[in-house]
Amino acid sequence: MSAYDELMAFTRETEALAQVAGLLSWDQETMMPRGAAAQRSEAIGAMESVLHARRTDPRLGEWLASAEAPDEGGAAQLRLLRHDHERALRVPGDLATALARLTSHAQGVWAEARAADDFAAFAPVLRDVLRLKREEGAALAAGGDPYEALLDGFEPGARADDLQAMFDEMRPALVALRQRALEAPERAPLCGDFDADGQMRLARELAERFGYDFSRGRIDKAVHPFSSGGGDDARITTRISAEDPFNCLYSTIHEVGHACYEQGIDKAWHLSPVGHGVSMGVHESQSRIYENQLGRSRAFCHFLYGRMRDIFGDIGVADEDSFYATVNRLHRGHIRTEADEVQYNLHVMLRFDLERALIAGDLQVDDLEAAWNDRFAADFGYPVGRASEGVLQDVHWSVGLFGYFPTYSLGNLYAGCLHEAMRAELPGLDCDLAKGDPGAATGWLRENVQRHGGLRTPRETIARACGGKAPGAGPLLDYLEDKFGALYPA
Amino acid sequence: MSAYDELMAFTRETEALAQVAGLLSWDQETMMPRGAAAQRSEAIGAMESVLHARRTDPRLGEWLASAEAPDEGGAAQLRLLRHDHERALRVPGDLATALARLTSHAQGVWAEARAADDFAAFAPVLRDVLRLKREEGAALAAGGDPYEALLDGFEPGARADDLQAMFDEMRPALVALRQRALEAPERAPLCGDFDADGQMRLARELAERFGYDFSRGRIDKAVHPFSSGGGDDARITTRISAEDPFNCLYSTIHEVGHACYEQGIDKAWHLSPVGHGVSMGVHESQSRIYENQLGRSRAFCHFLYGRMRDIFGDIGVADEDSFYATVNRLHRGHIRTEADEVQYNLHVMLRFDLERALIAGDLQVDDLEAAWNDRFAADFGYPVGRASEGVLQDVHWSVGLFGYFPTYSLGNLYAGCLHEAMRAELPGLDCDLAKGDPGAATGWLRENVQRHGGLRTPRETIARACGGKAPGAGPLLDYLEDKFGALYPA
Numbered sequence: 001m002s003a004y005d006e007l008m009a010f011t012r013e014t015e016a017l018a019q020v021a022g023l024l025s026w027d028q029e030t031m032m033p034r035g036a037a038a039q040r041s042e043a044i045g046a047m048e049s050v051l052h053a054r055r056t057d058p059r060l061g062e063w064l065a066s067a068e069a070p071d072e073g074g075a076a077q078l079r080l081l082r083h084d085h086e087r088a089l090r091v092p093g094d095l096a097t098a099l100a101r102l103t104s105h106a107q108g109v110w111a112e113a114r115a116a117d118d119f120a121a122f123a124p125v126l127r128d129v130l131r132l133k134r135e136e137g138a139a140l141a142a143g144g145d146p147y148e149a150l151l152d153g154f155e156p157g158a159r160a161d162d163l164q165a166m167f168d169e170m171r172p173a174l175v176a177l178r179q180r181a182l183e184a185p186e187r188a189p190l191c192g193d194f195d196a197d198g199q200m201r202l203a204r205e206l207a208e209r210f211g212y213d214f215s216r217g218r219i220d221k222a223v224h225p226f227s228s229g230g231g232d233d234a235r236i237t238t239r240i241s242a243e244d245p246f247n248c249l250y251s252t253i254h255e256v257g258h259a260c261y262e263q264g265i266d267k268a269w270h271l272s273p274v275g276h277g278v279s280m281g282v283h284e285s286q287s288r289i290y291e292n293q294l295g296r297s298r299a300f301c302h303f304l305y306g307r308m309r310d311i312f313g314d315i316g317v318a319d320e321d322s323f324y325a326t327v328n329r330l331h332r333g334h335i336r337t338e339a340d341e342v343q344y345n346l347h348v349m350l351r352f353d354l355e356r357a358l359i360a361g362d363l364q365v366d367d368l369e370a371a372w373n374d375r376f377a378a379d380f381g382y383p384v385g386r387a388s389e390g391v392l393q394d395v396h397w398s399v400g401l402f403g404y405f406p407t408y409s410l411g412n413l414y415a416g417c418l419h420e421a422m423r424a425e426l427p428g429l430d431c432d433l434a435k436g437d438p439g440a441a442t443g444w445l446r447e448n449v450q451r452h453g454g455l456r457t458p459r460e461t462i463a464r465a466c467g468g469k470a471p472g473a474g475p476l477l478d479y480l481e482d483k484f485g486a487l488y489p490a
Numbered sequence: 491m492s493a494y495d496e497l498m499a500f501t502r503e504t505e506a507l508a509q510v511a512g513l514l515s516w517d518q519e520t521m522m523p524r525g526a527a528a529q530r531s532e533a534i535g536a537m538e539s540v541l542h543a544r545r546t547d548p549r550l551g552e553w554l555a556s557a558e559a560p561d562e563g564g565a566a567q568l569r570l571l572r573h574d575h576e577r578a579l580r581v582p583g584d585l586a587t588a589l590a591r592l593t594s595h596a597q598g599v600w601a602e603a604r605a606a607d608d609f610a611a612f613a614p615v616l617r618d619v620l621r622l623k624r625e626e627g628a629a630l631a632a633g634g635d636p637y638e639a640l641l642d643g644f645e646p647g648a649r650a651d652d653l654q655a656m657f658d659e660m661r662p663a664l665v666a667l668r669q670r671a672l673e674a675p676e677r678a679p680l681c682g683d684f685d686a687d688g689q690m691r692l693a694r695e696l697a698e699r700f701g702y703d704f705s706r707g708r709i710d711k712a713v714h715p716f717s718s719g720g721g722d723d724a725r726i727t728t729r730i731s732a733e734d735p736f737n738c739l740y741s742t743i744h745e746v747g748h749a750c751y752e753q754g755i756d757k758a759w760h761l762s763p764v765g766h767g768v769s770m771g772v773h774e775s776q777s778r779i780y781e782n783q784l785g786r787s788r789a790f791c792h793f794l795y796g797r798m799r800d801i802f803g804d805i806g807v808a809d810e811d812s813f814y815a816t817v818n819r820l821h822r823g824h825i826r827t828e829a830d831e832v833q834y835n836l837h838v839m840l841r842f843d844l845e846r847a848l849i850a851g852d853l854q855v856d857d858l859e860a861a862w863n864d865r866f867a868a869d870f871g872y873p874v875g876r877a878s879e880g881v882l883q884d885v886h887w888s889v890g891l892f893g894y895f896p897t898y899s900l901g902n903l904y905a906g907c908l909h910e911a912m913r914a915e916l917p918g919l920d921c922d923l924a925k926g927d928p929g930a931a932t933g934w935l936r937e938n939v940q941r942h943g944g945l946r947t948p949r950e951t952i953a954r955a956c957g958g959k960a961p962g963a964g965p966l967l968d969y970l971e972d973k974f975g976a977l978y979p980a
Contacts, residue, residue: 012532013532013536013539016529016532016533016535016536017533017536017537017540019529019533020510020514020533020536020537023513023514023517023533024510024513027513027517031521031708032723033704033705033706033707033708033722033723033725034705035703035705035706035722035723036706036721036722036723038722039506039509039721039722039723039760039761040723042502042503042506042761043506043507043509043510043513045506046503046506046507046510047507047510049503050507050540213525214523215523215524215525216523216525216526217523218521218523231526231529232523232525232526232528232529233522233523233525233526233529233530235523270529271529271532
């Protein structure tokens with residue numbers, strides 16, 4: 001066997017073990033009995049040790065030194081493996097294991113603290129997580145910016161300053177749109193009897209319409225919806241809110257976007273580094289374009305309005321136009337995951353600045369809740385009432401995801417670019433969407449983005465899909481201006 | 491750290507990884523999308539490699555050579571670890587790998603052959619499995635009896651000749667009981683509308699009544715019910731048959747017996763060799779005493795009759811006595827897992843004799859189907875119609891489980907002993923059972939058997955619970971004679 005073949009055989013087994021670790025987390029969020037939390041932490045820690053040992057195995061360095069890529073795909077495999085191997089070598093094994101154990105534990109503490117609206121109950125464990133993440137960031141950065149080193153784990157090649165520039169460009173336009181919209185009378189949410197079975201039935205139907213393959217996945221309920229797994233086992237979750245069926249339906253479409261990316265990657269790449277979505281930003285571009293540019297479009301709302309009335313009867317809106325306006329209503333809310341397309345990115349900017357300051361050591365955990373509340377009041381114009389709708393709303397920091405939030409906005413930006421390119425090539429799309437058929441759009445995304453997995457860098461992936469045009473904020477801002485300018489005229 | 495502490499820390503991680511491997515199998519049988527089968531095989535293979543490497547790690551031998559047990563529990567840990575390590579060292583790595591590959595393949599061949607009722611399609615691969623198992627038995631036995639060496643993997647310390655003597659003692663009594671019962675008119679099964687939701691609701695209720703802790707477990711549906719996991723995450727499965735609700739209810743109580751054993755082990759032993767049920771036989775004693783001596787008792791049937799009528803309305807039996815007789819009816823069947831308490835052990839004896847002859851080389855695979863059919867006709871008095879209700883009915887041999895079957899009967903024998911001892915100490919038990927409360931019995935089992943896990947050998951475990959009395963077939967035979975003698979008077 002050549003060094004390349006040996007490397008890829010070893011990597012295939014590592015990838016299979018990484019999928020096992022992913023299944024442990026999926027199970028923890030969906031199936032695991034609540035009394036098993038401590039035992040599960042040990043299992044996750046043990047798997048993390050196994051994976052860390054493989055990722056720092058000395059043979060990897062030898063193989064990587066002499067392996068020759070047989071083709072373009074092989075070159076991409078080697079590039080990704082080198083990137084991961086260098087990162088893995090920088091993090092001491094004890095630190096990796098300690099982080100895995102601590103974050104599994106911290107997630108439970110966060111959930112209890114959130115339920116009790118008690119940031120003080122979460123602060124001590126968050127301090128511990130932050131301490132380890134700062135250590136990890138410093139180890140990864142090797143003299144560079146620790147925050148950027150953490151960010152690089154989710155969005156390879158991304159620069160914190162580029163993100164800052166992107167936010168600076170987006171911010172004034174979003175604030176202006178937002179202010180205009182919130183000066184208009186607030187539109188009421190839906191009103192009706194949205195029974196849980198009906199919501200789940202419709203969620204399954206929408207998942208199938210958006211191309212999710214249930215023979216290689218499944219849908220379950222979770223407190224915080226997520227997608228998980230890959231290849232032939234890409235699972236999604238959703239949640240049910242009795243008052244707000246959009247919560248379930250659009251969470252589902254969002255997670256379907258993530259899962260379809262994984263399901264859409266060429267089978268030849270399964271169980272290899274190229275066989276994953278290339279970055280969190282590109283991943284989010286898929287979930288967001290499914291959810292927003294397709295799922296919240298005027299044309300798809302025509303279809304959804306009819307289906308919802310079939311299933312739930314009267315839903316409290318007079319006609320299709322009102323339904324479309326309700327789907328896209330801007331309102332005074334506190335929760336990122338429930339935010340509309342305009343205010344969502346303001347949520348991300350808040351977290352980006354706070355977590356950068358936490359990692360830099362410029363902000364202490366003890367001051368975090370106050371910093372959050374001050375910033376929120378300044379950005380959104382109304383106060384945070386309780387921790388669960390403020391600093392405790394997201395799971396991310398409890399599980400050590402620092403540097404992750406900005407990839408959400410990067411995903412929105414990429415979705416804007418892809419949507420512009422896709423619309424130019426699919427003139428009949430609205431006609432299909434109005435029939436409840438996003439197949440042409442999801443087919444375009446599969447062909448131009450999804451099937452390539454990690455073959456190219458994140459920016460290259462988007463640029464190739466967009467006819468070579470480098471990604472920027474312009475298309476997203478134009479789209480938002482068109483859509484919300486019409487919904488909330490000056 | 492002392493050698494003992496290092497050994498136990500290493501072992502704890504191995505135990506956590508073994509639980510992960512168990513979760514993969516649980517997920518495969520309950521949750522996994524059907525398209526993920528090939529991907530899952532790779533994950534299971536990768537986990538097996540990790541576990542095999544740990545179980546043959548050279549450091550284990552060094553630690554075991556110098557470790558000193560701190561106490562009685564530590565001595566049991568070392569005894570169990572030495573037992574497993576010696577066995578692992580005796581089997582050549584190539585043979586272990588070949589067996590793992592072959593049995594994973596053979597299971598699929600068996601399933602297809604069973605579906606086609608075609609033993610000839612299964613015979614070639616069974617010949618290969620048998621050849622490797624005979625090699626493995628010889629390697630493990632190191633000059634002793636290969637069959638006994640295989641048996642020792644499931645029931646440490648058990649002797650084949652002792653089992654033979656036990657069967658010789660049980661056989662005439664069981665045959666006599668069976669003949670008398672089958673001369674009586676055959677009792678009809680239940681008849682009613684047993685909707686699936688009602689069955690699952692009642693199954694959950696029974697699980698709780700029998701002491702299953704849902705905060706450390708869960709119940710799902712599976713084609714073949716099983717229990718899985720341990721410590722704070724011991725899960726059970728059941729199945730639904732629209733015609734026969736006893737299938738669901740008594741499968742549930744049976745699996746609850748297994749799971750309560752695992753849940754009942756002292757927390758201090760979790761994630762260590764002592765922290766498991768001590769043997770397959772003792773495990774089966776718990777599942778069988780829950781299912782039969784408690785769940786199929788006259789007193790508990792009083793309670794169950796009322797609950798089933800509450801839930802399902804008319805169930806086609808006139809009164810409580812008929813209900814009890816129906817729960818315990820003997821009938822002409824071919825399938826071990828559906829057999830009543832009397833005929834069950836005749837099924838096991840048939841398999842024990844055949845598999846012993848196969849391993850000894852006294853019976854060839856080509857002659858196995860005829861040997862099975864002849865023996866069945868002789869023991870049961872009616873012929874086998876097709877291979878799926880005969881030699882192909884059980885998965886065990888396809889996956890290399892030779893020496894496993896007799897532990898089922900050993901479990902019944904142990905259950906008889908425990909039941910006798912328990913009744914002597916709990917005079918008011920029937921009064922509780924009639925109210926649907928087996929708590930005194932399950933509490934007695936937890937205190938006297940379950941909490942000790944693998945602290946003592948299987949026979950010692952049972953003997954201590956029975957006031958020092960060595961286990962034997964007498965109590966089981968007395969119980970069966972009493973119960974079925976009354977149900978089927980001469």
